[in-house]
Amino acid sequence: MLKSTHKAVAPPPLAEGWTEHKAPTGHSYYYNAATKQSTYTRPVAPPAPVTAPPPPTNPNESFLQYKGVGSLPSAGPTFNNDGSQGQFQGGRGGFQGRGGRGGHDRPRDSRPQPTDKPKTRHPIPGCEPWVLVHTKLGRRFVYNTEKDQSFWRIPDKLKDGILALDQQRIKEKAEALSKAKEPVDSGEAPGAAQRPGQAAAAEKTVEEGEAAEDSSEYEEVEVTDDEEDEENPAKRQRTEEPGQEEPIEFNEDDIAFQLAAMGQEYGLDPGEYGDDNMEEWEEGAEGLEMTAEDSAALFKDLLNDFGVNPYSPWEKLVEEGKLVDDLRYTALPTMKARKETWEEWTRERIKVLKEQRAREEKKDPRIPFLAFLQKNATPKLYWPEFKRKYKKESEMRDSAMTDKEREKFYRDHINRLKLPQSTLKSDLSTLLKAQPLSTLNNATLPSHLPPAVLADIRYISLDPSTRDPLVEGYISTLAPPPESADEGESEEAVKERKDRERRQKALEDRERHVAEEKRKQKKSLEFGKGKLREEEAEIARAMNITKKGLKDHLMDLDDAGKPS
Amino acid sequence: MPAIRHASKRKAPPAGFTDIEDDLLIFSNKMKDAENETTVNVPRHQAHWKIFQISHQRSRYVYELYYDKEAISKQLYEWLLKNGYADAMLIAKWKKTGYEKLCCLRCVQTKETNFNSTCICRVPKAQMKEDQAIECVSCGCRGCASSD
Ligand SMILES: [Zn+2]
Ligand SMILES: [Zn+2]
Numbered sequence: 001m002l003k004s005t006h007k008a009v010a011p012p013p014l015a016e017g018w019t020e021h022k023a024p025t026g027h028s029y030y031y032n033a034a035t036k037q038s039t040y041t042r043p044v045a046p047p048a049p050v051t052a053p054p055p056p057t058n059p060n061e062s063f064l065q066y067k068g069v070g071s072l073p074s075a076g077p078t079f080n081n082d083g084s085q086g087q088f089q090g091g092r093g094g095f096q097g098r099g100g101r102g103g104h105d106r107p108r109d110s111r112p113q114p115t116d117k118p119k120t121r122h123p124i125p126g127c128e129p130w131v132l133v134h135t136k137l138g139r140r141f142v143y144n145t146e147k148d149q150s151f152w153r154i155p156d157k158l159k160d161g162i163l164a165l166d167q168q169r170i171k172e173k174a175e176a177l178s179k180a181k182e183p184v185d186s187g188e189a190p191g192a193a194q195r196p197g198q199a200a201a202a203e204k205t206v207e208e209g210e211a212a213e214d215s216s217e218y219e220e221v222e223v224t225d226d227e228e229d230e231e232n233p234a235k236r237q238r239t240e241e242p243g244q245e246e247p248i249e250f251n252e253d254d255i256a257f258q259l260a261a262m263g264q265e266y267g268l269d270p271g272e273y274g275d276d277n278m279e280e281w282e283e284g285a286e287g288l289e290m291t292a293e294d295s296a297a298l299f300k301d302l303l304n305d306f307g308v309n310p311y312s313p314w315e316k317l318v319e320e321g322k323l324v325d326d327l328r329y330t331a332l333p334t335m336k337a338r339k340e341t342w343e344e345w346t347r348e349r350i351k352v353l354k355e356q357r358a359r360e361e362k363k364d365p366r367i368p369f370l371a372f373l374q375k376n377a378t379p380k381l382y383w384p385e386f387k388r389k390y391k392k393e394s395e396m397r398d399s400a401m402t403d404k405e406r407e408k409f410y411r412d413h414i415n416r417l418k419l420p421q422s423t424l425k426s427d428l429s430t431l432l433k434a435q436p437l438s439t440l441n442n443a444t445l446p447s448h449l450p451p452a453v454l455a456d457i458r459y460i461s462l463d464p465s466t467r468d469p470l471v472e473g474y475i476s477t478l479a480p481p482p483e484s485a486d487e488g489e490s491e492e493a494v495k496e497r498k499d500r501e502r503r504q505k506a507l508e509d510r511e512r513h514v515a516e517e518k519r520k521q522k523k524s525l526e527f528g529k530g531k532l533r534e535e536e537a538e539i540a541r542a543m544n545i546t547k548k549g550l551k552d553h554l555m556d557l558d559d560a561g562k563p564s
Numbered sequence: 565m566p567a568i569r570h571a572s573k574r575k576a577p578p579a580g581f582t583d584i585e586d587d588l589l590i591f592s593n594k595m596k597d598a599e600n601e602t603t604v605n606v607p608r609h610q611a612h613w614k615i616f617q618i619s620h621q622r623s624r625y626v627y628e629l630y631y632d633k634e635a636i637s638k639q640l641y642e643w644l645l646k647n648g649y650a651d652a653m654l655i656a657k658w659k660k661t662g663y664e665k666l667c668c669l670r671c672v673q674t675k676e677t678n679f680n681s682t683c684i685c686r687v688p689k690a691q692m693k694e695d696q697a698i699e700c701v702s703c704g705c706r707g708c709a710s711s712d
Contacts, residue, residue: 067676275623309586312584313624315621347632347633353583399581540694
């Protein structure tokens with residue numbers, strides 16, 4: 001049937017009521033079922049009669065519908081393609097009987113003639129004087145408002161604009177759907193189409209002659225389309241505009257869903273793509289509770305752990321940027337909060353240090369200095385040499401000790417190193433025994449000996465490898481410490497430690513949760529994006545069909561030969 | 565600013581100096597860098613901004629240690645002033661109402677300005693026209709009114 005339209009391409013449209021047939025000789029003849037007339041002379045649709053039906057109908061009927069009808073599956077083969085029948089009919093029609101009977105009795109008018117009307121009209125973006133007119137039956141044509149011309153065949157130059165228009169319309173529709181659940185007819189004043197109709201008529205008359213070549217194309221494109229229309233008006237109406245993309249099972253609900261999603265510009269809401277997801281989401285967000293104190297305490301923990309000097313200016317801390325990588329840095333939300341917390345911390349810390357120092361007033365600088373001596377002093381060096389060598393060491397510069405004191409210690413220590421080990425051992429023993437049980441007892445850690453021991457020169461005379469076992473042995477013989485207030489403090493320390501662990505855990509929990517949420521969000525975003533890509537591809541495919549897909553479709557049919 | 569003579573060559577600093585020694589050294593180094601930095605490509609009036617700023621920061625540092633945090637002893641504080649680690653005159657201003665944030669002494673000296681008034685940076689932000697960004701000529705201050 002399509003072939004037939006191909007062949008019938010060139011000639012201008014037949015006048016109303018006439019059908020074309022082939023005589024066995026190969027000639028075409030024409031038959032009017034209503035008047036029962038046949039003729040070899042092609043009855044061309046007169047320009048005038050066009051006015052009778054509503055204008056938009058005219059282009060349809062005279063151009064496409066008419067021809068289309070002729071090539072309808074039911075009629076087409078009989079007329080044009082079916083060999084035997086055609087022959088026979090042709091034979092009959094072979095004579096040109098005016099008033100003679102037609103070769104067949106397939107009355108054209110027995111078919112229900114759909115009456116079509118323009119329904120909507122849209123300016124085609126980027127192709128200004130042109131508008132796209134949709135008819136009631138879902139067909140469409142273009143109309144040049146300036147030249148008052150309309151074409152069923154969409155000129156190539158307009159195709160891109162129409163494509164854009166289609167996409168936009170689909171989008172709008174989808175948005176409207178998703179918003180209000182009320183289908184929006186992208187309609188405009190139906191009256192607008194009155195003109196294109198007339199224009200179409202005008203065009204017909206004007207172009208009748210020249211249409212020859214063009215018509216092949218428009219038939220190719222539009223006839224097929226129309227055939228489907230007429231065959232399946234219901235289907236056609238159901239799917240409406242996107243129905244043109246029918247071949248890929250793409251219904252309006254899909255579009256609505258897809259485009260609603262697309263409309264969100266990929267800023268997808270979590271939970272949008274899966275309810276279970278959303279549940280977890282909300283549940284998770286509620287799970288963590290971290291107080292402001294916790295946050296501040298975490299930040300202070302951080303300051304403590306990094307050994308931040310509480311005397312240093314804030315700017316230094318910021319410039320160094322050492323803390324930034326630590327998770328606890330994020331416990332506080334703003335720099336202002338951090339600075340405030342830092343200030344608080346410095347005050348606390350400085351206070352603690354001051355108290356500690358006051359307590360250790362006696363813990364003279366001798367302790368670190370003696371330890372330093374034990375490590376570095378050697379009989380090979382005289383004091384001035386030693387002093388020069390280590391002048392940069394903090395133990396040698398501590399302002400709490402004078403150089404004279406240091407010199408005296410150095411000399412004494414060097415002299416003691418020359419004494420026999422046994423003397424040194426008994427000296428150490430004497431020293432340890434002199435300590436009261438409150439400071440030195442079986443709970444004393446060898447690493448935390450009382451200052452009185454550490455600050456004594458006798459403590460450093462022996463090499464640690466011999467000294468430490470002696471000290472440990474002595475400690476193990478001692479009685480437990482007398483009852484003291486120390487225990488309360490340690491309890492406090494335990495509490496503090498537990499608090500700290502709890503805070504840390506809370507922060508980690510929160511962080512884990514945030515990470516989890518991010519992961520989920522990302523996942524759902526990916527999911528949504530993937531989905532949208534699919535949808536876009538589908539829409540693109542669908543759009544493609546309107547442009548060239550029908551051609552393919554047509555060729556497919558062609559290839560398939562003559563369907564019966 | 566006066567040169568800081570090395571501690572070993574003079575009377576040892578009071579106790580607590582070691583707590584802040586490192587940070588003071590950092591300030592000194594910054595100051596040295598600023599002093600040695602070329603100002604060839606810098607507008608003439610901006611040449612001293614950096615030095616003013618570091619001096620301000622260091623004075624502020626000492627001031628806060630002593631008055632806000634009570635982290636250093638009176639002796640140490642006085643020693644620091646005496647040895648040029650902080651600007652006693654500027655700190656004296658900070659103790660006065662309305663001058664708590666003063667950037668530098670120049671900005672409150674009316675005699676040096678064209679209009680016999682203090683520097684623009686002394687004008688509270690609330691009185692400025694909306695979002696008018698300023699940088700005072702003498703020290704680059706962007707506003708040091710107490711209400712800012
Ligand atoms: Zn200022
Ligand atoms: Zn200033």
